[in-house]
Amino acid sequence: MNVCRSRPLTLLLPLVSLLTLSGCQSAPSEAAKTAEQQAQTAAQEILAVHVAKPIRRTVQRTVQGQGALFAKESVQISNKQPGYVDKVLVDFGDRVRVGQLLVEVEREELELQVDAADSALKQAQANQTRAKGEHERVQQLFLEELVPPQRRDTAEAGHKVADAVVRSAEKALALTQKRLKDTHIVSPINGFVQQRFTNPGEYVDKGAKLLELVDVHPLKLRTPISERYVRFAKVGLPMRVQVDALPGETFTGTLTRIAAGVDHASRSLLVEAEIPNPDDKLRPGYFAHVTAVMGEEPALLIPRSGLYRYAGVDRIFIATGTTVTSREVKAGVEEGDLVEIAEGLAENEQVAISALDRLADGMTVQPQLVEAK
Incomplete structure (x- = not known):
């Protein structure tokens, strides 16, 4: 009985040894396979990014600001002779012509x-x-x-x-x-009646204010220019104007007058331009958005997709080899799908223009050079 009980134990020992040996031989093979899979995954995770070189192009240098429109002339109409007003022949908003009878005094x-x-x-x-x-x-x-x-x-x-x-x-x-x-008071200008101050039957002393007329052909635009752009200000400089009352419309004029000195408080120079108004669309008092065309200069431009703006700061990613580096820049004018990089970019550098929201400073990428358009 004792011999019969020992035989199964003797048979199990070689089996356990075989299983143990098989397990030890398979462990290195599984580790190698895992390492290979991790390497393949890491290779797949390297982000492919389009990069492009900046384009050198001549751009129009402009300065934007705000201003206001004024009448070319604003005339206070008064009487030379005292007396009672017999007739007032015009009213608020009426168009008047040179020599047109406006008011009659007795x-x-x-x-x-x-x-x-x-x-x-x-x-x-x-x-x-x-x-x-x-x-x-x-x-x-x-x-x-x-x-x-x-x-x-x-x-x-x-x-x-x-x-x-x-x-x-x-x-x-x-x-x-x-x-x-002089009892017949006529208009000295072509324009409109801005205000009326008298009525028939009233007695007016000599020099009383009867009407206010405005000439709106052309209008005057007055706007301050920052001190840094004063050197560009010259008579004849083109200026573009937009007003909130006429969205989508642009009016052009030319600079006609320049103030003698810079305002000490705002460090700006007041200039005046004439804006043609043949259709009477513009009116005195309109708030104006002004773009002054200062001239043309060479500039470096990149696709707008390559500029990242956050919290008022402009940044780009420079691709050097397979590494991207974040850099703060100063953006300039925009032309279609391109934007000027005024400061912070060299002509021979490459800029990432895709997947900017997935990039980080010092990140390894797979750059793919494309032509900026």
């Missing part, structure tokens, strides 16, 4: 004064004619030695006095006629 009394001055002139002219005839007659008698010199001198003096009276009467008539004419 004129009856002045018409009578004109008639009296005209009568006085006619009387003076009649006296002048009589004095002239008397002078000529006495002069002839003097030459015939029929009258003494005193008589000749008296006739000559009477003629000169008559002439002076006529000249004085002519001026008095012209003055009263001018006063009468």
